[in-house]
Each structure stands twice: as structure tokens, then as C-alpha cells.
Amino acid sequence: MYVDDIIFGETNEGLCQEFAKLMQDEFEMSMMGELKFFLGLQIVQSDEGIQIHQTKYAKELLKKYKMEDAKPMKTHMHTSCVLTMEENSPAIDKTMYRGMIGSLLYLTAASRPDIMFSVCVCARFQIEPKEVHLQAVKRILRYIKGTTNLGISFHRSQNFSLLGYCDADYAGDRWERKSTSGGCHFMGSCLVSWTSKRQSTIALSTCEAEYVAAGQCCTQLLWLKHQLEDYDIYEGNIPIMCDNTAAINLSKNPVMHSRSKHIEIKHHFIRDHVQRGTVELIFINTEEQLADIFTKPLPEDRFVSLRLSLGLEPITD
Structure with missing residues (x-):
């Protein structure tokens, strides 16, 4: 037997019922009612908007790796944590480590942008994982243990304006000395996509690292802009928030010179x-x-403040 799930939505309930009847006439299927659970995602709908969380999936993940009784942590990575290829650290089971990373990546992709950075850092060591890397992953799981009730909120709004934030940690990767780009993209007040990625080349300055991060942010925002145009929503000037004046000036200078030609x-x-x-x-x-x-990795107070600004809130049933 093959079972497939279909999600459809419409602001007009009558059109929903009409579409459901058309599908039932054509295919053998049954209606499950209002969307509440789909592929590990739990959805809470209300007049204020929608909340998506993965509480059940997170608890199953903790149970699978025997971390349900672990002591919770308030952040996912210590500020002094630096992961490299530790030759003196003992090797561990690659299959288990890769399974943990894959499970955590599903959390980051759907509802937990707060652990995106730490999971991506740990994912870099899947070829030859060591005990020190496993301890970092367990720290993430201990953080999840204390925050299983968090979910991402999408508040009801008629504001479809796009806004991006881009940042880079210059030479943050102590192993290859590459910088890490980070970005988050909003539609109105709702976070719709996020990224944390090690840059493919070694930046020679903070300006270059921030400039590359801004370009990656721009790419994602342009994709979102084209998606909105399919719904006859046209965005003009899209702001990208950057904290590096040199990168901003470089983006406005159409002339190639010695500081940027590389x-x-x-x-x-x-x-x-x-x-x-x-x-x-x-x-x-x-x-x-x-x-x-x-x-x-950030101190607890700043980490919690940014987490809230991204729209991660306790689930309200």
C-alpha cells in the first residue's frame, strides 16, 4: 500500500471543501481535517497566526540517543568552543555521529534556526569524527532538552516587504581559516529563511568576508522576490542590513581597484x-x-535576545 499526504490551503473555506470534493471524486482518499501534524512538523493555528514546532520529534531524538535524562543547557555552544581535527581525541562511531547530525539538520531546516550555526560546525567533521566533536553534539542535544517547547511563529499580516540581515565571522574556522557567512530573511515581521555557511574561499579581510556574506544574502532575497511576483506582489528596493561600512562602500563602487580585484x-x-x-x-x-x-557562539543573554527577535517563542496550545 502506498500512502501520500497532500496539504492544501485557502482563505475561503468553501473553496477548500470544493477542492477536497474534486480530489475525492478523482482519487480514493480521505480528509484528515485541519493540518496539525506533517512529516514531524507540528502546526498550531490561531487567529493571530501559525506556530510550527517539532516538540515530538525533538523528544524522540533525545530518547534515541539516550539523552532524555541529560542536564539541560541554556546555550547550544560555549563561547570559547573551537572545533578542529583533534588528532589526540579518540575516534568514534561514524554512523552514529552522522545519524545525529542528520537528525539535527532536520530540526534546523524547519523550526529551529537557533541551533543552525552549531549544527553546521559539527557537520564539517562527519568524515573523521572524534570524541571532542561528539561532546559538542551532545551539548546541542542538552540545549534542545531544555527548549523542546520552542517553535517559530508566523504572525498574521498583510505586510509582504522583504528584509535581509547579513553577517560574517572573519576567519572563524580555525581549521581552514575560512570565514562563516550568516543570514536571515524576513517577509514582513516573519522569518522565512536562514543560513549559516562556511565560505568557499579564504577572505583576506573582514571587508571581503562581509561582502561575500552580503552577496549570499542578496541571492536569497532575489529568489524570494521572484516567488512573490508569481502572486502579483512586486517588491522594489530591498534593504539588507550590514554592520560593516567597508563592505557597504565596496558594493556601491562600480570600479575595480587593488583592494577588491582579488x-x-x-x-x-x-x-x-x-x-x-x-x-x-x-x-x-x-x-x-x-x-x-x-x-x-554567543553569551546567554545576547543569544536569548536574538532568538526571540527571530520569532522563536514557547508554543501556545
Whole structure:
């Protein structure tokens, strides 16, 4: 027997019922009612909006790796934590480690952007994982143990304006000395996508690292812009919040010079969009930079503040 699930929605309940009848006439299927659970995602709908969480999945994950009785942690990674290929640390079971990383990545992709950075860092060591890397993953699980009730909120709104935050941790990867790009993208007040990624090349300055991160943020925002156009929603000038004035000035300068000629051509496309007025890089203080949570481990107070700003809130049943 093959079973497939279909999700459909419409603001008009009558159209929903009409579509359901058409599908039932064509296929053998049954209606499950209002969406509450789908592929490990739990959905809470209300007049204020929608909350998506994975409480059940998180508890099953803790049970699977025997961490349900572990002591909870308030952050997912200590601020002094630096992971490298520790040759003196004993090797561990690769299959188990990769299974833990894969399970955590599903959490980060759907409802838990707060653990995105730490999971991506641990994922870099899947080829030859060591005990020190396993301890870092267990720290993430202990953090999840204390925050299983968190979910991402999408508040009801008619505001479809796009907004991006980009940041970079210069040479944050102590193993290859590459920088880490972080970005988060909002539609109105709702976080719709996020990223934490090690850059493919070694940046020679903080300006270059931030510039590359801004280009990656621009790419995602342009994709969202094109998606909105399918619904006849057209966005003009899209702001990208950046905390590096040198990177902002570089994006506005159409002339290649000695300080920027070594940067790969593919990263300079953001200049074209700045010139066209499609996007605009705007300076923001580091204290207000939401993408900071995707580039480095943070102290508890700042981490909790940014987590709340991203829309991660306790679930209300």
C-alpha cells in the first residue's frame, strides 16, 4: 500500500471543501481535517497566526540517543568552543555521529534556526569524527532538552516587504581559516529563511568576508522576490542590513581597484543590483545584527535576545 499526504490551503473555506470534493471524486482518499501534524512538523493555528514546532520529534531524538535524562543547557555552544581535527581525541562511531547530525539538520531546516550555526560546525567533521566533536553534539542535544517547547511563529499580516540581515565571522574556522557567512530573511515581521555557511574561499579581510556574506544574502532575497511576483506582489528596493561600512562602500563602487580585484567575480553581482536599485545595503549596529546568531557562539543573554527577535517563542496550545 502506498500512502501520500497532500496539504492544501485557502482563505475561503468553501473553496477548500470544493477542492477536497474534486480530489475525492478523482482519487480514493480521505480528509484528515485541519493540518496539525506533517512529516514531524507540528502546526498550531490561531487567529493571530501559525506556530510550527517539532516538540515530538525533538523528544524522540533525545530518547534515541539516550539523552532524555541529560542536564539541560541554556546555550547550544560555549563561547570559547573551537572545533578542529583533534588528532589526540579518540575516534568514534561514524554512523552514529552522522545519524545525529542528520537528525539535527532536520530540526534546523524547519523550526529551529537557533541551533543552525552549531549544527553546521559539527557537520564539517562527519568524515573523521572524534570524541571532542561528539561532546559538542551532545551539548546541542542538552540545549534542545531544555527548549523542546520552542517553535517559530508566523504572525498574521498583510505586510509582504522583504528584509535581509547579513553577517560574517572573519576567519572563524580555525581549521581552514575560512570565514562563516550568516543570514536571515524576513517577509514582513516573519522569518522565512536562514543560513549559516562556511565560505568557499579564504577572505583576506573582514571587508571581503562581509561582502561575500552580503552577496549570499542578496541571492536569497532575489529568489524570494521572484516567488512573490508569481502572486502579483512586486517588491522594489530591498534593504539588507550590514554592520560593516567597508563592505557597504565596496558594493556601491562600480570600479575595480587593488583592494577588491582579488575577490571572485561571482561575488560582485551585488554591485549591479545596488546600482539598479533592486537592493540597498544599510548600516546597522552590531548589537542589532540578527544574523550574528548564525556566525558564532554567543553569551546567554545576547543569544536569548536574538532568538526571540527571530520569532522563536514557547508554543501556545
